[in-house]
Amino acid sequence: MKDKQKGYLVLIGGAEDRKGEKVVLKRTVNINNAQNIAVIPSATNYPKECGEDYYYAFRDLGVSTVNILDIRQKDEADRADYLEMVAQADLIFFTGGDQVKLVRTLNQTRIIELIRNRFHAGVTIAGTSAGAAAASNPLIYDGDTQGLIKGAVNDGEGFGFIKNITIDTHFVARGRIGRLTQFLISQNVNKGIGIGENTAIIIAPDNTFEIVGTGIVSVVDITDVNYTNFEHIEENERLSVNGIKAGFLQNGCFFDINKWEVICQDKNNNPCACVEKHQDIY
DSSP states (O other): OOOSSOOOEEEEOSOOOSSSOOHHHHHHHHTTTOOEEEEEOTTSSOHHHHHHHHHHHHHHTTOSEEEEOOOOSGGGTTOHHHHHHHHHOSEEEEOSSOHHHHHHHHTTSHHHHHHHHHHTTTOEEEEETHHHHTTBSSEEESOSTTTTBTTOOEEEOOOOSBOSOEEEOSTTTTTTHHHHHHHHHHTTOOEEEEEOTTEEEEEOTTSEEEEEESSOEEEEEOTTOOEEOGGGSOTTSBOOEEOEEEEEEOTTOEEETTTTEEEOSOTTSOOOSOOOOOEEEO
């Protein structure tokens, strides 16, 4: 069901172009012609350098006001000037880094509650890499190369901007299909979205999204899994699973999250640019 007040949610798979044409960032800004952006680099260990990078990227795109909220500790989050920056922003952007660090720093603060309220009042929320992974609840971390080893994948509390869907990033470049699979099998979550680098999904208030960028978006559904040994193996043993449904989607595709299917036309009722491919894996 469409939430008429909710803003757009832009989830980026990481490593987006910030020096060239900036296609993903440009589309993010253009959603509501953002002229006041709050950048939150709390996920990274290099917040000053990371914040400056995005400052210049967004200024190059014509944004007049770019504020960097250099929040490194939870007790810094609710400073009056930071709250005012969020209150005035029309785009709130979370950078990459460590999603667990990001959530631990901001959850149970006034600023994250204000961000949630602003999102549900129509403000665009965007995140890249860790900033995108933190949008779901629970969030996923660890297990890149050990995704099919039981116990290698961990989860934690996320921000919950998107419900009942788990988001993973750098999905193809870091070979994360295994870790997302284990995560879904072990949680009360049936569906996940893996976003490639320099690629974004732009989720509209009606829970449809468009894919923008040069990489692949993978949509994974374990609803019809007919076999898994997850409950019968010990920690550090290998996972087997069969019956996963996966789709691989490209720039220009539109996807309906509620129906879990490609919308084969664009907003102008033209055929969309991609063909969905489903297959059983493992």
